[in-house]
Amino acid sequence: xxxxxxxxxxxxxxxxxxxxxxxxxxxxxxxxxxxxxxxxxxxxxxxxxxxxxxxxxxxxxxxxxxxxxxxxxxxxxxxxxxxxxxxxxxxxxxxxxxxxxxxxxxxxxx
Numbered sequence: 001x002x003x004x005x006x007x008x009x010x011x012x013x014x015x016x017x018x019x020x021x022x023x024x025x026x027x028x029x030x031x032x033x034x035x036x037x038x039x040x041x042x043x044x045x046x047x048x049x050x051x052x053x054x055x056x057x058x059x060x061x062x063x064x065x066x067x068x069x070x071x072x073x074x075x076x077x078x079x080x081x082x083x084x085x086x087x088x089x090x091x092x093x094x095x096x097x098x099x100x101x102x103x104x105x106x107x108x109x110x
Contacts, residue, residue, distance in 0.1 A: 003085040003102070008049060015075045015106075016057055017046030019067055034063055045071070045106065047079065058101050066105035076109040 022032040022042040034040040041064040049056050060082070071077070081104030088097040 003083040006082040006084055008079050008082055011049050011051035013077050013079055014048045015071055015073050015077055016048045019043040019045040019071055060101040060103050062103050062106055068108055077106045078109055079103050080105040
């Protein structure tokens with residue numbers, strides 16, 4: 001599926017929820033791994049993105065090596081390589097769809 005770059009160069013971005021390991025299977029505890037680098041685990045972080053008078057909360061997937069240790073809620077950050085991709089799947093006979101967000105890295109702003 002195609003993905004689309006998101007320009008956050010003029011946005012103010014804060015951590016809303018600290019990074020947590022992304023699970024491929026919550027029942028078994030299996031961690032989601034990067035498709036391009038299968039030895040690299042993925043994490044999710046909640047980001048509050050404010051731009052042009054509008055604020056939105058996004059759950060963003062990032063590689064476990066793509067953020068600094070101790071990234072806490074309220075920390076202003078810069079997002080590198082943010083992309084959006086639509087998805088659709090069927091679970092128990094119900095179709096679900098949405099947009100997923102992925103970034104290459106997140107760095108704290110000094």
